[in-house]
Structure formats: structure tokens, C-alpha cells
Amino acid sequence: MKFKARTAFAALLLSVPAVAFADADDDKLVINGDLEIVTKAPAPAHLSDSLDEIMSGWHFRSDETQALEMDDFDNPGMIFVDQAIEAWNTVEGAAGKSCASCHEGPENMAGVRAVYPKWNETAGEVRTLEMQVNDCRTSRMEADAWKYTGGDMASMVALVTLQSRGMPVNVAIDGPAQATWEQGKELYYTRTGQLDLSCASCHEQNYGNMIRADHLSQGQINGFPAYRLKNSKLNSVHARFKGCVRDTRAETFKPGGPEFTALELYVASRGNGLSVEGPSVRN
Numbered sequence: 001m002k003f004k005a006r007t008a009f010a011a012l013l014l015s016v017p018a019v020a021f022a023d024a025d026d027d028k029l030v031i032n033g034d035l036e037i038v039t040k041a042p043a044p045a046h047l048s049d050s051l052d053e054i055m056s057g058w059h060f061r062s063d064e065t066q067a068l069e070m071d072d073f074d075n076p077g078m079i080f081v082d083q084a085i086e087a088w089n090t091v092e093g094a095a096g097k098s099c100a101s102c103h104e105g106p107e108n109m110a111g112v113r114a115v116y117p118k119w120n121e122t123a124g125e126v127r128t129l130e131m132q133v134n135d136c137r138t139s140r141m142e143a144d145a146w147k148y149t150g151g152d153m154a155s156m157v158a159l160v161t162l163q164s165r166g167m168p169v170n171v172a173i174d175g176p177a178q179a180t181w182e183q184g185k186e187l188y189y190t191r192t193g194q195l196d197l198s199c200a201s202c203h204e205q206n207y208g209n210m211i212r213a214d215h216l217s218q219g220q221i222n223g224f225p226a227y228r229l230k231n232s233k234l235n236s237v238h239a240r241f242k243g244c245v246r247d248t249r250a251e252t253f254k255p256g257g258p259e260f261t262a263l264e265l266y267v268a269s270r271g272n273g274l275s276v277e278g279p280s281v282r283n
């Protein structure tokens, strides 16, 4: 069984010599001709044993896909941002409030994405942006929660994220968040599924290699939510995690649950120093 699994993985990974080991390219990501995005940075201290440099997934995409992110008119994710602006201003729920009633314009969310997932003192838990948005919906608006990986949520998270575009990712991993971060790290390195793979097997040990027809990146989340050409919609972090876990043929965790929240904090921290880039475009 184990032997079979390893053979299957070997077949997945086309080991390629120098030329086709298409390492990250040296292109520069500048959005709308003026917003410079940091897509490569020295690895944060906690990664010093495993990586020298961290890189956005943008570097691993084709020139055509990359170009879609360089102008907001070409970025299909922006349509969903427009939808979220409507939702932001729409009164919903028994309290008779919209997001705007309390937060005024979305620009007041500048800096928020860069530090999420984040410890919430009152709740005594690490919260993702999605959890925070749903908390505002249920407890402050008295409206229904949105589906964690649904379209309304992904669009709203994209609108909030956009306000921080270009700012450095800087999630806290110490203090009250540390235990959750440790849990996420553990999950990142645990091999699971029939293929006996961890996140690190692909995104730390094999980034730059081709897997099937895909160019493996470091699996960073600074670009989320990500508009994927494959499914023509915005994809949330946990939806992506779920897809990757499924690819190892393992049982997946629940989007919005404690395991993926911990994993998100850990993966976000692997990108500390890259710019917030979402909504990004990927294949």
C-alpha cells in the first residue's frame, strides 16, 4: 500500500531538469501601473531552517495569467468586489443595519487583512476574516451568517482585502495566538492520505517543480481570495486548502473549523513580509 502510494506520487511529480525546473520568474507585479506589490521577500525568522526566500504564487503562473492581475479592468475578481460594495451598503437583519452603518466606508478596513487571522480577546479565539464578518452579521446586524466558502462571503472578504493591497502581511504568531499557530504548523507538516503527503511535501520541498501540468508554488495565501480561471469565481483560503487536502486523498477538515483556522494562521505567517495581493488571479 505504502509502496503504491509513493509510486503514485512519483508519477505525479515529473522531475524536470534545469530548464524546465521553471523556478519563480523575475517579473515584477505592478498593479494599474502604480501599485508595486512585494512578491518576493526574505523568509520570516521562523522559517529560517527551511526557506531563504518567500514568493507569491503569482510568479508561478503563465505570462497570460499574470497579466490579468496587473490591471483591475482585466482582473475578473473585481466584479465580485463591486458586488460586495452593494452588500456593504445594504441593510439586512433585525437590527436594521448595514456594514456601512457602523464602519462607514470600506476604506476604514485598510490594514485589516494584513493582520488576519488574528486573536480576538473578547471571544478568546483566533479569528479569520470570514469568522469576523459572520460575527458582525449575526451578533451586530442580527442577520443570517453567510456560508463560509460561499460567494457573498468571498466577495466581502475580497472588498476588505483590497483595502490593504500592497501592505505587508504581518500576522502575529506569539502571545495568545501562539498555541493556534503551533497547531497549524503541526498540520502543515503532517503527512496524510493515501499519498502520504503533507503541505510541505509539495509547497516547501517541491515548489518550482511541475506536478501534472501545474507549476507548484509555495502555496502562499497573500493573494486570497483568488479568482481561479478553472472555476470562474473567487476562492477562499479554506476552499483552496480543502482542494489540496483532497488531492492527497485524505479526509478534509471543515471550512471555518478550528483545524483550517489554525492552518490558515500558520500559512499566513509563512508569507509575513509579502504584500497583500488579493484578489489575485490564478489558474
Ligand code: HEC
Binding pocket: 088, 097, 098, 099, 100, 101, 102, 103, 109, 112, 120, 122, 129, 132, 133, 136, 137, 140, 141, 156, 160
Ligand atoms: C452594529 C455595528 C456593526 C455592524 C453593522 C458591522 N460591524 Fe463589523 N465590527 C463592529 C465592531 C464593534 C467591531 C470590533 C469588534 C471586535 O473587535 O470584536 C467590528 C469589527 C469588524 C472587522 C474586524 C476589524 C479589525 O480591525 O479587526 C471586520 C472585518 C468587520 N467588522 C466587517 C464587517 C462587515 C463586512 C460588516 C457587514 C457585513 C460589518 N462588519 C457590520 C461593528 C459592526
Ligand code: HEC
Binding pocket: 056, 057, 058, 060, 188, 197, 198, 199, 200, 201, 202, 203, 211, 214, 215, 216, 217, 218, 219, 220, 221, 223, 226, 240, 241, 244, 245, 247, 248, 263, 267, 282
Ligand atoms: C500533491 C501536492 C500538493 C499538496 C500535498 C498540497 N498542495 Fe497546495 N497546491 C498544489 C498545486 C498543484 C497547486 C496549484 C499550483 C500552485 O499554486 O502551487 C496548489 C495551490 C495551493 C495554494 C494556492 C496558492 C496561490 O498562490 O494561489 C495554496 C494556498 C495551497 N496550495 C495550500 C496548501 C496547503 C495548506 C496544503 C496542505 C494542507 C497543500 N496546499 C497541499 C499541490 C499541493
